[in-house]
Amino acid sequence: MMSKIVVRGGRRLEGTVRVHGAKNAVLPILAASLLATEGESVICDVPLLDDVLTIRQVLQTLGAKAVIGQDSMTISAQQLTSCEAPYEWVSKMRASFLVMGPLLARLGKVRISMPGGCAIGTRPIDQHLKGFEAMGAIITTGQGFVEAAAPGRLKGAKIYLDVASVGATENIMMAAALADGTTMLENAAKEPEIVDLANYLNAMGARIRGAGTGLIRIEGVNKLVGARHNVIPDRVEAGTFLIAAAITGGDVFVEGAIADHLGPVISKLQEMGVKLTEEDTGIRVQADRALRSVDVKTLPHPGFPTDMQSQMMALLLVSEGTSVVTETVFENRFMHVDEFRKMNANIKVEGRSAIITGGVPLHGAKVTATDLRAGAALICAGLVADGETEVGGLHHVDRGYVDIAGKLAALGADIHRTADEVEVQEIVEPIVLSSLRKSAEADEVHVAAAAASEEEGYKAEEQVAVEDVEPTLA
Ligand SMILES: CC(=O)N[C@H]1[C@@H](OP(=O)(O)OP(=O)(O)OC[C@H]2O[C@@H](n3ccc(=O)[nH]c3=O)[C@H](O)[C@@H]2O)O[C@H](CO)[C@@H](O)[C@@H]1O
Numbered sequence: 001m002m003s004k005i006v007v008r009g010g011r012r013l014e015g016t017v018r019v020h021g022a023k024n025a026v027l028p029i030l031a032a033s034l035l036a037t038e039g040e041s042v043i044c045d046v047p048l049l050d051d052v053l054t055i056r057q058v059l060q061t062l063g064a065k066a067v068i069g070q071d072s073m074t075i076s077a078q079q080l081t082s083c084e085a086p087y088e089w090v091s092k093m094r095a096s097f098l099v100m101g102p103l104l105a106r107l108g109k110v111r112i113s114m115p116g117g118c119a120i121g122t123r124p125i126d127q128h129l130k131g132f133e134a135m136g137a138i139i140t141t142g143q144g145f146v147e148a149a150a151p152g153r154l155k156g157a158k159i160y161l162d163v164a165s166v167g168a169t170e171n172i173m174m175a176a177a178l179a180d181g182t183t184m185l186e187n188a189a190k191e192p193e194i195v196d197l198a199n200y201l202n203a204m205g206a207r208i209r210g211a212g213t214g215l216i217r218i219e220g221v222n223k224l225v226g227a228r229h230n231v232i233p234d235r236v237e238a239g240t241f242l243i244a245a246a247i248t249g250g251d252v253f254v255e256g257a258i259a260d261h262l263g264p265v266i267s268k269l270q271e272m273g274v275k276l277t278e279e280d281t282g283i284r285v286q287a288d289r290a291l292r293s294v295d296v297k298t299l300p301h302p303g304f305p306t307d308m309q310s311q312m313m314a315l316l317l318v319s320e321g322t323s324v325v326t327e328t329v330f331e332n333r334f335m336h337v338d339e340f341r342k343m344n345a346n347i348k349v350e351g352r353s354a355i356i357t358g359g360v361p362l363h364g365a366k367v368t369a370t371d372l373r374a375g376a377a378l379i380c381a382g383l384v385a386d387g388e389t390e391v392g393g394l395h396h397v398d399r400g401y402v403d404i405a406g407k408l409a410a411l412g413a414d415i416h417r418t419a420d421e422v423e424v425q426e427i428v429e430p431i432v433l434s435s436l437r438k439s440a441e442a443d444e445v446h447v448a449a450a451a452a453s454e455e456e457g458y459k460a461e462e463q464v465a466v467e468d469v470e471p472t473l474a
């Protein structure tokens with residue numbers, strides 16, 4: 001039996017919840033660690049998510065060491081043994097494609113599976129490839145793979161992105177950090193995770209200016225070395241808890257939430273009548289009266305984040321009046337609408353907009369997370385629905401939330417996760433790692449064991465430098 005999260009609605013959330021490190025920051029940061037030819041990188045505040053375990057597998061497949069510690073990961077990438085990122089991992093998680101820039105810059109060649117589309121949209125990679133080509137890479141695609149070679153070295157270039165893509169900005173920034181000459185990246189994405197990646201790359205010895213604005217200047221350097229870095233708190237997880245608290249009329253302190261990263265979410269919640277107070281170490285959310293409906297349009301940062309759209313929709317379901325939610329970033333990010341309807345929600349979709357008639361009572365139902373944020377949104381709706389809501393499809397939720405049920409239960413929600421027999425039997429390593437999620441004490445024991453067995457593995461295994469390996473590219 002696949003596990004489910006079971007919520008019984010009606011409890012008001014109260015207390016403090018701590019936000020983990022940001023999934024969307026740690027994934028590119030771990031990919032960027034491949035650029036270090038000397039020294040180790042120690043990445044702190046690493047959330048132990050399934051996506052993090054996936055990128056770790058990718059790094060290991062390429063020959064890097066990636067040892068999990070207590071909320072941290074230590075990466076040594078001095079000797080890479082492969083330039084190929086296989087289908088197995090890239091198909092599992094699109095962000096695996098972020099190793100393309102580092103591998104191309106570092107090794108001059110890469111073979112990587114095409115990430116393909118996913119539930120929320122087709123998600124092309126044309127802007128990533130356009131950037132690499134402008135830097136002199138020769139790219140061929142076929143049989144589900146992208147192969148690229150940069151004879152000599154990548155060259156700095158002026159690159160204009162047709163869409164301000166987060167992933168393309170990150171991939172190009174990482175490649176340009178080791179290129180010959182200066183890259184000017186125009187219409188770059190401005191998300192806080194891009195600033196975090198640039199800070200890490202600069203700590204490794206890169207020369208990047210302007211991250212967080214639409215124009216990023218990257219002066220290529222000859223060498224990057226391992227560095228220590230603390231990942232920023234997860235603004236989407238923080239925003240999810242702001243909404244979970246607000247939907248129950250609760251009073252919660254979201255520790256680690258950074259108001260600057262949550263501007264549009266905070267503004268919309270305030271328009272609705274939610275009280276938010278910025279404190280030194282986080283944000284307090286209080287919602288003690290009926291909420292007003294608002295219209296929301298998703299946009300690239302600093303606009304309203306698409307990753308908060310479904311959670312916001314859950315809150316709009318319980319507010320008075322009619323709201324229009326328009327999704328402009330992904331063409332297919334309304335799959336949660338049908339699931340909300342199972343809970344009695346009144347939503348009409350017209351093209352890229354969803355029209356929500358709020359204030360209709362929600363009823364518990366069996367629903368499925370259609371993507372990661374949809375899962376979080378359904379859990380939020382379950383917190384106020386009458387009766388029991390059973391949320392399945394938790395493999396999506398586990399990609400991006402560390403123990404969401406445990407955190408909500410600690411705030412007073414009536415919520416639990418059922419055991420997960422099939423997944424536990426099928427996935428060997430994540431068993432150890434998911435048990436790490438259970439308690440801080442267990443964490444220490446298992447982390448020590450995992451690290452020790454890994455160290456032994458390294459000793460036993462003969463390391464082969466990538467230069468000694470037959471090129472895998474045609
Ligand atoms: C791991 C990670 O950080 N994921 C985030 C990242 O995804 P990701 O980096 O994949 O998202 P992008 O910013 O690239 O995508 C935004 C839009 O640009 C389009 N596009 C993108 C690349 C390209 O080469 N061509 C193109 O047309 C996409 O199809 C999409 O419509 O940003 C998204 C938008 O904020 C978030 O929802 C994801 O949570």
Ligand SMILES: C=C(OP(=O)(O)O)C(=O)O
Nearest residue numbers: 024094095307372373400
């Ligand atoms: C869409 C998301 O992630 P990804 O880009 O990894 O699919 C998300 O975090 O909501």
